[in-house]
Amino acid sequence: MMEKIIFLTLFALLISPFVQQGGTQGFAQDVKIYGKVTGEDNKPLNGANVVIEGTIDGATADSIGYYEFETSKTGQQSLLFTYIEYNDRRKTVVIEQGRNIEMNVQLRKAEVETEEILVTASSYTSGQQSQVTITPLEIVRIPGSDGDLYRAITTFPGSNQVDEGSRITVRGGDENEVLTILDQASLHHPFIFDDDFNTSSYTTINPWGLKGINFSSGGFSAKYGNVLSAVLDLKSYEMPQGTGAFLWLGLANVGLSGVFLSNDKKFGATVDIGQTILDPYFRLNGYLIDSYNPIPLARGVGGTISFKPNDKSNLKAIFDYSEDRIGIRNTSPSYDGYFNSKASTIFSNLKYSTGIGSKTYLSAGLSFSNHKDNISYGILNNDVKKLYGKLRLDLTHQLSKKIDLNFGSEYEYNEDKFAGRVPLYNYNLRLDAPNIDINSNSHTGRIGTYVETQLKPFKTFFAIAGLRADYHTLSKKTAIDPRLSLGWKFAENNILRGAVGLYHQFPRLEYYAQSMDFNLKPEQAIHYILGYEFNKSEGLFLFRVEAYYKDYKNLVIKDANSFIYSTGGKGQAKGIDVFIKSRITNKYSTWISYAYTDSKRRQYDAQSEVSANYDITHNLTFVGSYNITDNITTGLTYRISTGKPYTPVSGSNYDTAHNVYEPIYSETKSGRFPTYQRMDINFQYFFSLFGRFAIVVFQINNLLNQKNLYDYTYNFDYSLRKEIVTTNKRQFYLGFGLQL
Amino acid sequence: MKKLTLTVLFFLIALINSNKSYSDDYSDAMKKAAKKLDAVQDISDRAALLKIRGDFERILQLKKNEWLINYYMAYCDLMIAWSYMGEKPDSENIKKYNESCIDLLNRSTDLKDDFAEAYILKMSANSNRWQYEPNKMNDIIAKGTEATDIAKKLEPENPRYFLVDATITYYTPENFGGGVDKAMPLFEKSWESFKTYEPKDETYPNWGKDQAAGMIALCYVKKDKLDEAKNWIDKGLESAPESGFLKGYVMKQYDEAKKK
Structure with a gap:
């Protein structure tokens, strides 16, 4: 015990x-x-x-x-x-x-990583960046955009749609002031039915192959040269994302695409074939078939081949061919007949990118494109060939955690051939009108180089300073562009941005061809941009407001009495953009964009500073999409904007020698088309067919059948004005896609 | 003899004591915390999960760069993120804990790159991103594929690999290659391999058997085969009698289906 x-x-x-x-x-x-x-x-x-x-x-x-x-x-x-x-x-x-x-x-909340700040002002991005304003799926689903990337972009402030087609204009300027870049290559004609009379153009770029889309309507980086107003920078996937095929049967078009990725993920290829079949579509939508001869036809084939020689390098080749033809009846004061056009475009690009060590990244691209176009209407009949070749090199080096260095160089060759017959007076297009035969061939080169540094001195502050120089071999002129862009995250979710810079673009080769001694200076713009953004939970709620001022100099002007172009135009654009986007619930998302623009220029025919070609004072766009169920989605787009400026005709003189009336024009761009309005809706239904993913799309463009103007035309003596309504009257479209 | 007994006892106690004088001993603490985690039968018991997460985090004081602690903290975060899903998902908290989970898993795989369990959790955490950032579709798919590939390569017969793969498949719409019919054989595979699976030691992960049974039961509920479903619930309860997943979630679905 x-x-x-x-x-x-x-x-x-x-x-x-x-x-x-x-x-x-x-x-x-x-x-x-x-x-x-x-x-x-x-x-x-x-x-x-x-x-x-x-x-x-x-x-x-x-x-x-x-x-x-x-x-x-x-x-x-x-x-x-x-x-x-x-x-x-x-x-x-x-x-x-x-x-x-x-x-x-x-305890204090940790600051969010710097990468979250997106510095560049005026830009709208999509893809894998941390801050996206729009996703590729949203782009495809925007009602009225017909799955077309460019049309989708026009739902953002800063851009307008041109004549219901795919081309975009920015801050009143021409569509040629917008540069499209795909994997370093410049895309000069990524459209079908481009520049054709009263016909909607469509882009040939497939949005699904893109991993990044960045649209900037001003204040962009020194990487981008020879562009005055805006940049659409597209980056494609280096490798396809898998293996499969997709068939599309639409009321107006059919297509087949395939992607392949090898098991070791070192080799990939894609192919795309498509063609329009517009006859049934036109009949359903009440087009007058007699107005067309031939009925518009477009077809294309394209593909990519990717190869990954090692973990750090990538080689990718892109090839694309498209052709189209159209005949559309047009009654003009001096001629009644078909406007005919036949065009084809070849584009190819070879890109190689590789990492050198862990901090340097190099990419090189070699691109080539050839665009041919034949148009004829009355006495007018000409062949245009535009050839572009470009070699580009970009180098990115991380100097330290706070400093990145970018450097690059490019050489671009451009050749224009013009052969054909043009009327001596543009008001007389009759088959027997006085005319001249032109056969011209011109070419130029441009050497560009830039250096840029990205500084992140503090976690919440970001600066990009860059300098670029471009030399034009035909005019022997040099442009120097310093550019600066700043971003400051002054509080959680709140970002202030600003940009200032000099931008130059050499006039199109055709203007040099019609100038004295090729002595045109590069057109110049200074961009000033100040913006504020509130961005909660990465796009749950996004509010942006941005004010800009652009000052133009050395714009191209045309002599009133001859074909001769010279330098000497000027102008300015100012305005405010507002963008609100909200994902109200997982089912419903919406954005509203509003732009106020005041853009005055003396350019081309204008004798003084008047409204620029696309000076759209007010432009409001609403886009909403709603997931009715997991399988059925619907969307609505509504746009309303000030009518486009145009130059009215006030009377006419009778030309006895040729028995034709010559119009007397009022002041350039002094008239405006009526207000533009359009509402589009669509439905998509996803389902399973034979165990495969399938989708049905139904859409109605211009639901309320608003009568939007393409242009005015006149009777033979200009005493009677007639409206040419755009081809985009109310349109029904039905499509079916099946994963094969 | 008595003396000898006492000496031995002394010696023994001294030994225990000397060990215990570092009472902050790593493997002991790990075993305790792992056991506590095992004992959490109701995986939606957020307060309990937060407590255990804290236990693991404090063990980091003993071994600053230990991959297994990071794994367990990540596992707690993942379950806390799940607890916020439910009928009215709280996407802010889902994101907070899920992102923390992904960070911790990345740290874990940086420290030890051949621990299959970490990649299995990565598969799961990555698929949760659909809830709060569906706009990063491409990144979600890319990271998901990467984690799946590595996990499969390291331990192709791991029952939790099948379980997570099956669960992701179960919640993926049929049109996108998912659905009950495709998920069910994977759940059954998981259940089969759980039968023979033995964790390496007491500190290794040992969760998921009840979930495999419960998910098979749910598949049967969806197919309107309620007897089979009940059968699987019972099978699951046999191996984990207090499973909150079976009792709180699966049973509820079963009862509702039965009422209809």
């Missing part, structure tokens, strides 16, 4: 130190440490952790932020407080026997 007692006492004595958790004083009482952990606004931080550093003594805060624990440690100790998304905090305490400690701590 006694033995047992001794044994138990002994055991208790021996075991006590370890019950006491090995404290410095074996028999001492534990000290309780307790308190509250809160965030900036005294909000309790449920789940915050506290620990005495170097030990596992500590606790987790509960739902009211309260924690408590006991420790046998004494003396000076460091308490570490941590919480997800918050900065760590340390507190030194002196633990004494028998004295409990209350320690209340407030």
